[in-house]
Amino acid sequence: MATDWPTSRLEVLNEEPLVVKNPKTWFHIHSYGGWGKFFKGLREKKLLATRCTNPKCEEKRLWLPPRTECPDCWHDMEWVEAPQQGTIYTFSTVKYPGELFKLPAGTHLISVELPGVCTKPMSWLKEGEPQFGMKIKAVFNTERPTNTILDLAWVPA
Amino acid sequence: MIKFGPGNLRIPKFERPVYVVAGGLTDFRKRYPEKNTCQLCNEALRMAVEENDLKVDPEQYRRMVNWCVYSQFADHFGDQLLAAAKIHDYLGFDPLGNVEVKTGGATGGTSVLAAAQAIASGYADCVPVVGWERMDEVTTKVGNSYIASAACKDFESELGWMYAAYYALMAKRYQYENNVPRETLAKIACKNHEYAYYSPFSQNPGKYTVKEVLENEIVSDPLSYLECCVMSVGAAVLLLADEKTAYKLTDTPIRLAAICGGSHTLRTADRRHMPILLLPNENESTYKDYYGVRRKEWPGFSSFLAARMAAYLAYNMAGIKDPVEDFDVLETHDAFTISDVQTYEDIGLRPYGRGREFIESGDAYFGGRLPTNLSGGLIGTMHAVGATGVFQLVEILWQLQGKYDKFHGDPKLWQRYGKTKPADWRSLQVKNPKRGCAISHAGTGSHVTCAILERP
Numbered sequence: 312m313a314t315d316w317p318t319s320r321l322e323v324l325n326e327e328p329l330v331v332k333n334p335k336t337w338f339h340i341h342s343y344g345g346w347g348k349f350f351k352g353l354r355e356k357k358l359l360a361t362r363c364t365n366p367k368c369e370e371k372r373l374w375l376p377p378r379t380e381c382p383d384c385w386h387d388m389e390w391v392e393a394p395q396q397g398t399i400y401t402f403s404t405v406k407y408p409g410e411l412f413k414l415p416a417g418t419h420l421i422s423v424e425l426p427g428v429c430t431k432p433m434s435w436l437k438e439g440e441p442q443f444g445m446k447i448k449a450v451f452n453t454e455r456p457t458n459t460i461l462d463l464a465w466v467p468a
Numbered sequence: 469m470i471k472f473g474p475g476n477l478r479i480p481k482f483e484r485p486v487y488v489v490a491g492g493l494t495d496f497r498k499r500y501p502e503k504n505t506c507q508l509c510n511e512a513l514r515m516a517v518e519e520n521d522l523k524v525d526p527e528q529y530r531r532m533v534n535w536c537v538y539s540q541f542a543d544h545f546g547d548q549l550l551a552a553a554k555i556h557d558y559l560g561f562d563p564l565g566n567v568e569v570k571t572g573g574a575t576g577g578t579s580v581l582a583a584a585q586a587i588a589s590g591y592a593d594c595v596p597v598v599g600w601e602r603m604d605e606v607t608t609k610v611g612n613s614y615i616a617s618a619a620c621k622d623f624e625s626e627l628g629w630m631y632a633a634y635y636a637l638m639a640k641r642y643q644y645e646n647n648v649p650r651e652t653l654a655k656i657a658c659k660n661h662e663y664a665y666y667s668p669f670s671q672n673p674g675k676y677t678v679k680e681v682l683e684n685e686i687v688s689d690p691l692s693y694l695e696c697c698v699m700s701v702g703a704a705v706l707l708l709a710d711e712k713t714a715y716k717l718t719d720t721p722i723r724l725a726a727i728c729g730g731s732h733t734l735r736t737a738d739r740r741h742m743p744i745l746l747l748p749n750e751n752e753s754t755y756k757d758y759y760g761v762r763r764k765e766w767p768g769f770s771s772f773l774a775a776r777m778a779a780y781l782a783y784n785m786a787g788i789k790d791p792v793e794d795f796d797v798l799e800t801h802d803a804f805t806i807s808d809v810q811t812y813e814d815i816g817l818r819p820y821g822r823g824r825e826f827i828e829s830g831d832a833y834f835g836g837r838l839p840t841n842l843s844g845g846l847i848g849t850m851h852a853v854g855a856t857g858v859f860q861l862v863e864i865l866w867q868l869q870g871k872y873d874k875f876h877g878d879p880k881l882w883q884r885y886g887k888t889k890p891a892d893w894r895s896l897q898v899k900n901p902k903r904g905c906a907i908s909h910a911g912t913g914s915h916v917t918c919a920i921l922e923r924p
C-alpha cells in the first residue's frame with residue numbers, strides 16, 4: 312500500500328532558526344465533581360457553603376469555596392446557605408488580564424468577607440467603586456450563566 | 469493546619485553534610501528561538517562543570533554522577549511531557565536514575581531540597597540539579613493564563629487569569645494594614661532593576677527612578693509593570709555532593725547548612741488565623757502591641773505562613789539566631805515588589821508590620837547590613853520558573869566563593885550573550901561573606917523553601 316503525505320502542515324514563522332506554529336485547538340472536559348452543587352446553586356441564586364458534620368471536630372467553620380471533606384478531620388461536610396451580604400476585604404482593578412478572561416480589562420476583583428464564613432473568597436464587583444469595608448451583596452448571573460465562578464458577583468448593598 | 473502537633477515542627481536534619489560545589493547559567497531572554505531547551509540545559513551544565521575551576525574534567529565529572537534532579541514548573545509551557553527524560557538523555561546521563569520536581573515557583577528550591585535529601589541520606593554522592601523554563605512558545609497573555617492555571621481553577625483562575633492580580637489583592641490589603649508607601653515598593657523595583665544592570669545574564673536591566681516606576685503602566689492596581697517579575701527562557705544548574713566528593717571536585721565547596729520547606733493553601737482566601745509562629749529572633753513581647761491590637765489576623769492576606777514555616781525550620785536547623793546579623797547575602801523570590809516586603813517579615817528581617825524598614829533603612833542594598841537580590845532577582849534578571857530557585861543558589865554560591873566578578877564582570881561573558889559590558893559596571897561582590905540565604909516561593913505562598921549556604 313502507499314500512504315500519501317499529510318495534507319495539514321505547520322506554518323513556518325521563521326527560517327533561521329526554524330520556527331513553526333503548532334496549533335492547539337482542543338478542549339478539556341472538566342467535572343466539578345462534588346463541588347458541582349455550588350455551581351448549580353448559583354443558578355438558583357443560592358450561595359452554598361459547607362460545614363463539618365463530625366461532632367468531635369473542633370472547628371465548625373463555614374467553608375466557601377465549599378469543601379466536600381473537612382480539612383481538619385476528613386469527615387463529610389453538609390451544605391449550608393452562606394449569607395449573601397458582606398464587606399470588601401481587599402480589591403484590585405485588573406488592567407492587564409490573561410488570555411481566557413471573560414470580563415473586560417478594568418474589572419474590579421475583590422476578596423469578600425462574610426459573617427460566619429472562615430474564608431475570604433475571591434470574586435468581582437459588578438457595580439460601583441471598591442473601598443475597604445464597603446457593604447456589598449451577592450448578585451447571580453442567571454441570564455447567560457458561564458457555569459464558572461464568574462456567575463457570582465457583588466454590588467453595593 | 470492551625471494547631472501544631474508534636475511531629476509537625478520537628479527540625480529536619482541531614483544524616484551527613486551536604487555541599488554545593490559549582491553553578492552554571494544561561495543568559496535569560498523573553499524569547500530564545502536560537503536554542504532549544506536541551507541546548508539551554510547543556511549550556512548551563514557545561515558552565516557549571518567547565519567554568520567553576522573544578523579539579524576534574526567533564527568526562528570525570530560525568531563518571532562521578534549517580535542521581536539527577538530536574539526542575540521545571542509547567543509542562544504547559546514546554547509542551548513536552550516527560551521533558552526531564554529527554555534532557556537527561558541529551559545531557560548524557562542515561563541510564564542513571566532521576567526525578568523531576570514540581571512545586572510551582574518554588575520548584576527550583578524544592579529540587580535542591582530533593583538533591584540534598586538524596587545526598588544527606590547516603591542514597592547519592594554526586595547530584596546535578598538542572599532547572600529550566602521555556603516560556604516563549606506562547607504569547608505573554610497566554611503565558612499569564614498558563615501561570616494562572618496554577619491558581620485554583622475551579623474558584624479563582626477565571627477571576628483575571630492573571631497572577632499579578634492575585635498579588636495585587638494582597639498588596640492592597642498589606643498597604644491598608646501596614647501603611648506601606650508606594651514609594652517603598654517602587655524602591656525595591658529600582659534596586660533590583662539596577663543590580664540586573666550589572667549582570668550579563670539579565671533580561672530586564674535598567675536604572676529607573678522611583679517616579680518612573682510609579683508612573684509606569686499598571687498591570688493590576690497597585691502593581692506596575694516594573695514591579696512584576698519577567699517571563700523568561702533559560703536554564704540554571706547547581707552541582708551538589710557529599711563532603712568527600714565535594715573536596716574531590718573543588719577546594720572551595722560551600723556547605724548547605726539547611727534547606728527546608730513549608731506550605732500553605734493554594735487559595736489565599738482559605739488561610740485561617742493562628743498565633744504567629746515565632747522565629748529565634750522573636751519572642752512573645754515582639755508582637756504585644758501589634759498582634760490583636762493593630763492587626764487582627766495572621767497570616768491573613770499579608771503574610772506567608774509557608775515562608776515562616778520554611779524559615780523557622782531552616783533557622784533552627786542551621787543555628788541562625790538573627791538573620792540580618794547571621795546572613796551576609798540574601799536572595800528573595802521578588803516576583804512582585806509587595807511579596808518582597810511580605811517576605812522580609814516572614815523570614816524575620818523585621819517584625820511583622822515593619823517590613824518596609826528593611827528597604828528604607830538601606831539594609832537591603834549593596835553595602836547595607838544584608839544585601840538582597842544582588843543578582844537582579846526576578847524583577848530585573850530572570851524568572852524562567854523552573855530555573856529560578858536554582859539560579860538564586862548559583863548566585864549565592866558565587867558570592868560565597870568570591871566569584872561574583874568572574875561571572876558578572878568578564879567582558880567575554882557579556883559578549884557571549886551578544887551584550888556589551890556597561891562602561892559604568894560595578895562589582896557587587898560582598899566582602900568576605902560567610903553565610904547566604906535563598907527563598908524560593910510558589911503561588912501566593914503555596915510552597916516556600918529556605919536554603920542556607922555557609923562557608924565551611
Ligand SMILES: [Zn+2]
Pocket residue numbers: 363364365368369381382383384385386
Ligand atoms: Zn471536621
